Amino acid sequence: MTSSPAPSTHIAHTLLSRAHSPDTASQQFTERIKQKPLFLRPTSPSAADNRSRRRRHRLWKKEHFLKHQRPQPLSAREKRSSGLYDLPKEECKHAIFKGLHALWVGYMQEILDLKVGGRNGLVTPMSHGAKLVSADYHGAEVEVVRSRCASRVGVQGIVVRDTKFTFVIVTEKDEVKTIPKEHTVFRFTVPLPSTTESAEGENNQQKPTPEAPKPLVFELHGSQFENRPVDRANKKFKWRNIDYV
Template sequence: MATPPREHIAESLLKRAHSPDAAATILREKVKQRHLLLRPTSPDPSLNARSKRQYERLQKSKAERKSKKPKPLSAKRKRALCIYEIPKEQQKYAIYEPIHSMWCAYMREILGLSEGKRVYVDANSAGPMLVSADYHGALVEVTRSRCVSRVGLKGIVVKDTKFTFEVVTAQNELKIVPKEHTVFRFEVPFEQQEGGEDARKPLVFEIHGSQFENRAPDRANKKVKPHSDPDL
């Protein structure tokens, strides 16, 4: 007398949570008919001497390639090599004047002032644009600061770090201005019309450096909510 087939252990477990028909369907699709994926393996070095030599050559070549790959410089090494320092011969105001002209065109574009599309901007529309804008090339002037000696300092931004603006003044001097407790002013002139200069006055903006204490790439994705500044 033939013995009846034993119930699959997975089917018995599935019947505890599902109906018999659902358990049979899950068992058939997920267990019995499931494809078994096989990955080809490397030859076992212990099988023969030839496979062992090939394995050793492969490991040696990997180690050589890894040793030849240059390691990235550490922050300490970068400071020692002065990678991010602006050379003395490049601290010239005339070098960065064309960059300032490009920055003015860039600001007119993001504010919607190019091609005469708009002639008026308000805080609600311009605020998010100014927060996420790039200030490399901006001609900024310090209007208020807890350090009185910095008031009136004016120059083109050549480096926008997390806590400072590095500017080159008209006297070809590089100045590092902390953003904290400092208010900066800059102007965005309108695009000159053909046949003469534009009689409209440039737009004047003031930004609070304490709200810009972020790196330029991080500031582009940061959402800033309006709030009062207790330090002013």
Template sequence: MSTQVKEHVAESLLKRAHSPDTASTILREKVKQRPLLLRPTSPDPTANPRSKRQYERQQKANKARKSNKPKPLSAKQKRALCIYEIPKEKRKYAVYAPLHRMWCDYMREILDLKDGKRNFVDANIAGPVLVSADYHGALVEVVRSRCHSRIGRKGIVVKDTKFTFEIVTESDDLKILPKEHSIFRFEVPFEAVPEGAVQPKPLVFEIHGSQFENRAPDRANKKFRPHFNPDL
């Protein structure tokens, strides 16, 4: 009793789109008789003395390159070396006064207040600008806070971290002001006007520190969304 030859799966699928002869030809040439391309094996680098010496030199050079690359410092090592701390001899208000003047010029530029173009700002325009602005050099003052001992603290921002403003006061003291549950006030003075003209009063802004709990680089792409703020 002869056994029935089972049809190849690919051939049954090919017959749906081609004639039986064409399907058989495609199956034979493209599937059954298709050549299998093999990549020759790589030669053993230590097969002969010359190749072995070259291989060892290459391995030694690679190892030397890896060992010469310095390893990054861990967070514990950075704290031990005080990399991000301001030296005591640099905690002087006079040192950062020029930085504050540069910051005022920077704020006038991003608020479009330079060259006497205008002497006012709109909340819808100033809001996104203030959110993404850099506050290193700003002269800030705590005007409201749940912690009453912080109220009245005033100084130039020398470090803007995720959760704090580090300021240098006029008495040359370094103070750390947490942003949470605090409102900070700062002024942006206008450019000096010619003699005889009336000098406009500086613009006064107040920001809620809880909305600024981001690193300064991360705030550059932050979108401004006005929403209700709970009472302090």
């Protein structure tokens, strides 16, 4: 009867037993070799998987950073395509913009320091020129008094759009006209506040009513006024000779 063969000893255990005692060799073999975890490397992804992974990461990164960014302002082309500058024809009525003109008159009386019943000082180019240069002219009623194009002389209307190079006005006939500023002189008036008061109405009826004060008349040289309303806020007033030869 043959006996079963003795179990073969692991070669690592044999080598450890040559350098260490039997107990130490058994302990190191059990902890470092027999029970050592085996880390398996996953299968390498293909080129298509890498491409999709990079795409997902790129989209996530874009979405993540866009959430924390401020919205970009519209470009000039986007504003034109969206119709931001379009004026509906049914709303381009002179009667509609009369209210805007009344607000503009009050605005100009305030920046020119006009008082009820007269002026608070004399309005001169030195004292009020800088205010007129930086003022807003949306709602002003202007009249073309000089232009290289003779057909534009005498055109009068309320300014509904003030661009860098043009004034867009609505005439009394409800016509929208674009007047270039270059080589054009515009005239506008600012009426003085009324001197009559409702509280003294009865007393004033017995007295002779004084003549109404004449409005202030200004002329605006468009060639020296070619800038946007936003840029005029910080514009400094400078004396400059104008030659119209």
